Amino acid sequence: MPCCRYNFLGLCACIDGAFSELLDSSSISAAIMENVRSMEFWHLTRLIDLIIIPFVKHCPRKLREEWMFKFFVPLLDYCEDKLRYSWLNLLYSGQADVPCCLGYLCESEETIEHMENYLLLDLTRKFSKLLGSLCSSELNGSLFHVNLNPMHDMIATSGELKCTLSSSIVGYILLNDCFKTLSMNLFGWWVDDEATINAVPFCNALVQVAVATNNKKLRRFVEDDMLPALIRRLCDGLPCMVQRTISKLSNQMIPPIQKANKDLLILCQNIYTLCVRSQDLEGEDQDYGNGAYQFDDWFAKQKNDLMVKAYSPIPENFPDELWNWEFEEEFQRYLPTYIDLLHEVDAMDYCLEDDCFERVRIFEKLSPEFKIRHAINNCMDRNIFLISNILQRKMPAAYLEQRVDQMIKWLCKLIDLKPYIQISDSWRSVMDHLRKNFVINLNHFGLDMEDAVAMFFNSILLFWEPQFHPLIREDQKETLMRIARQLVLAENNKCYRPLDLDPQDIMDHLQPYVCSYIYRKKEEAG
Structure with a gap:
C-alpha cells in the first residue's frame, strides 16, 4: 500500500542525519514525483500529509534546495491545476467534478457529489496545512x-x-x-x-x-x-x-x-x-x-x-438566466487589463515572422512598461498565452498591410520605369523586368507582384494612357502614383479587420458579459 511506504519515508525524515545518510533525493524523486501528475486526489492528499510536510519540517537548511524544491515545485504546479479546476467548478456550477475512483460503484448522484466534495475539502486542508508548515x-x-x-x-x-x-x-x-x-x-x-x-x-x-x-x-x-x-x-x-x-x-x-x-x-x-x-x-503627513x-x-x-x-437590476437585453453580478464585477475589473493588452498587441510589428507565436519570443517583444504594469516576469505568464492567440487574429490584417505597402511600391516602380511601359507591352516582359531589377525579395510576394502588374495594366494604363501618354508622363508621375495608392487601398479596404474585443479571448464564464459590453458600446456609438 502507498500509505505504508509514505508513512515510512515520513518517519525517516524525523531521524537526525536521515537526509544526508539514509535518504536519497534522486531515487525518491524518480519514484514519486515523476508520477505526481497522474495521482488522484486521495493519493495526492496522502503524499502531502505523510511525506511532503515531514520533509518540509525536518529538512536541514543546507540541503533544503536539493530536497525541498525538487519535490515542492512539481507538487505546487499539479496542486494548483487540481484545486483551481475543482474549486471553480464548485463555486460556479455547484459541483466539484473531482475524479472519484469509487464513482462507478455508487448509484446515487448525491453520494458521488458528497464524495467529490469530501475529496476536495480533504486536499484543500492538507495543502493549507503544508502552506502553514512553510511558515514556521x-x-x-x-x-x-x-x-x-x-x-x-x-x-x-x-x-x-x-x-x-x-x-x-x-x-x-x-x-x-x-x-x-x-x-x-x-x-x-x-x-x-x-x-x-x-x-x-x-x-x-x-x-x-x-x-x-x-x-x-x-x-x-x-x-x-x-x-x-x-x-x-x-x-x-x-x-x-x-x-x-x-x-x-x-x-x-x-x-x-x-x-x-x-x-x-x-x-x-x-x-x-x-x-x-x-x-x-502617500506623501501626506497624517496621524496613524x-x-x-x-x-x-x-x-x-x-x-x-x-x-x-x-x-442591482439586471441590465436591459441581458439574459436573466445567465446574469451573475460577481461575473459582471470580475469582467469590469479585468477589462482595463484586456484593453491594454490589445493595445500592446496592436503595437507589435513582427507577427509575420516565423517564430512570432513562441512564448519566449513574445515575452522578449513586450514593452518594458507593459511588463511592469502587469507584473509579467517570465514567458509562462498567462497573459503571454492570450497574446499569442490575439497575434494569430492580427496576422491576416498585418499581412494585408504589408501586401498593400508592397503593391504600392511595385506600382510606383512600374510608373517610373524607363522606357515607360505602354499598353502594348507584354505582361511577361514587365514581370521579367521586375524580377531582375526590384531590390526587394520577391519570393513571398510572387502572386502579389502579378496582381500589381495586372492592376497597372487594367486600372491605370487602359484608362489613363490616352491622357498620360509616355511623352507627357514625366510631369504627371506624382498624380499617377497618387492614383495607384488610392486604387490599392480601395481594393483592400474591405479586407481590413481592426484588432477589437473578441469574446473568445475571455474566459468562458465571462463571455456573455463581454458580448453585452460590446453591444452597449456599439449602441452608444450608433
Whole structure:
C-alpha cells in the first residue's frame, strides 16, 4: 500500500542525519514525483500529509534546495491545476467534478457529489496545512517577527525584511515564481475553517513579502484577488458564490471556528493598512493613531457597496438566466487589463515572422512598461498565452498591410520605369523586368507582384494612357502614383479587420458579459 511506504519515508525524515545518510533525493524523486501528475486526489492528499510536510519540517537548511524544491515545485504546479479546476467548478456550477475512483460503484448522484466534495475539502486542508508548515519560524528566520500594523513601522523595517528573505523559505518560494499562477483556489477561498486557520499564516507572509519587496505580481494578487475575496468571505448574508458554497458544504465541515473569522479579519486589516491606506496617504503627513476606526469605516463601506451591486437590476437585453453580478464585477475589473493588452498587441510589428507565436519570443517583444504594469516576469505568464492567440487574429490584417505597402511600391516602380511601359507591352516582359531589377525579395510576394502588374495594366494604363501618354508622363508621375495608392487601398479596404474585443479571448464564464459590453458600446456609438 502507498500509505505504508509514505508513512515510512515520513518517519525517516524525523531521524537526525536521515537526509544526508539514509535518504536519497534522486531515487525518491524518480519514484514519486515523476508520477505526481497522474495521482488522484486521495493519493495526492496522502503524499502531502505523510511525506511532503515531514520533509518540509525536518529538512536541514543546507540541503533544503536539493530536497525541498525538487519535490515542492512539481507538487505546487499539479496542486494548483487540481484545486483551481475543482474549486471553480464548485463555486460556479455547484459541483466539484473531482475524479472519484469509487464513482462507478455508487448509484446515487448525491453520494458521488458528497464524495467529490469530501475529496476536495480533504486536499484543500492538507495543502493549507503544508502552506502553514512553510511558515514556521525555523524555516523563515525573523520574517514573522516584524510589526505589520502602522505603515511607517513597515517602511522603517522594510530593509530588515529584505535582508531576511534570503533565509526565508516563504520568500524564496514567492519571489522565484514557484507558484505558476497564484489564485484563491489554493486556499479554497477560505470556505473551510480548518483550511483557513492553516493557510492564513502563509497569506500574512505573502503580504509581508509583497510589500517589503514591492513585487508587482505579488502586490497585484494581494490587492486585486486576495482583498476582494476576503471581503466576500467576511460579509455574512451576501448573495455570493463563496457564501453559497459555505452553506452547501456546511454538513461536511466541522462547526464554525471563531478563530478563522478573527484571523481573516486581521489579515484584511493588514492588507488595508499596508496597501490601501498607504496608497491613499502617500506623501501626506497624517496621524496613524485612528487606523482601526478608519479600517472599520472602510470595511463597512466595502460590504455596503457589495450589497448594492448584488441587488442591482439586471441590465436591459441581458439574459436573466445567465446574469451573475460577481461575473459582471470580475469582467469590469479585468477589462482595463484586456484593453491594454490589445493595445500592446496592436503595437507589435513582427507577427509575420516565423517564430512570432513562441512564448519566449513574445515575452522578449513586450514593452518594458507593459511588463511592469502587469507584473509579467517570465514567458509562462498567462497573459503571454492570450497574446499569442490575439497575434494569430492580427496576422491576416498585418499581412494585408504589408501586401498593400508592397503593391504600392511595385506600382510606383512600374510608373517610373524607363522606357515607360505602354499598353502594348507584354505582361511577361514587365514581370521579367521586375524580377531582375526590384531590390526587394520577391519570393513571398510572387502572386502579389502579378496582381500589381495586372492592376497597372487594367486600372491605370487602359484608362489613363490616352491622357498620360509616355511623352507627357514625366510631369504627371506624382498624380499617377497618387492614383495607384488610392486604387490599392480601395481594393483592400474591405479586407481590413481592426484588432477589437473578441469574446473568445475571455474566459468562458465571462463571455456573455463581454458580448453585452460590446453591444452597449456599439449602441452608444450608433
